[in-house]
Amino acid sequence: MNDTATRTLVERYLQGWNETDALRRRALVEEVYAEHAVYTDPMVQACGWETIDATIAAVQSMFPGHVFRLGGPVDAHHDMVRFQWHLFAPGADEPLVIGFDVAQLDDGRIRQVLGFLDKVPQVA
Amino acid sequence: MNDTATRTLVERYLQGWNETDALRRRALVEEVYAEHAVYTDPMVQACGWETIDATIAAVQSMFPGHVFRLGGPVDAHHDMVRFQWHLFAPGADEPLVIGFDVAQLDDGRIRQVLGFLDKVPQVA
16 A cells, blocks of 8 residues: 555545434445454454444544544554554544554554553543 | 453564574564464564564574664454564664564564564664
């Protein structure tokens, strides 16, 4: 994949995390991830379209109205890519959560996500 | 793996990059990586002990006397870990190269390294 295609894939990936319409979200999940993709972050490990879609839906219900945005450059080589993402509360200028994902690609889709957290909300 | 064991594994991994005695380096490679581990960074993809060992030897001959050191905290969850490393020229205080690796672990050894570069030397 060239850099433009990789960046588009990352943007579609984040769009999936923002899409709350169930049918459109599932379509994005199937477009962006390979069928048996594995998504892992510190909280969850999800395998395959059904579970990944359910994981995204669960995160959306925990953070209603929040928006994921790309947090910096997209760095790719071979079949892998890394990027930071920011999660914004409605109307906020500062991200509530900052995460960092490395993804392995396979034939233009994501085969695996290795997700980490750079900033998490402080519990009062 | 607990955090201490993961940190020890990362330190042994960097020790492998620093070990120039061929027999000791190969022993470290076999200790640290699973037999069919895949190592990928922007320059190279190496599969298995033999090729990984040869890759490390090639890097050592490109950077004689240089030392790899852990560059920050070791962040681990599930079967994955991320960390930054610094490569120092002999006697240097500032790293010549800064890299960032995500590794997937399997039964206490590294199954896969997804390596990226954060700082590369400027070519004059």
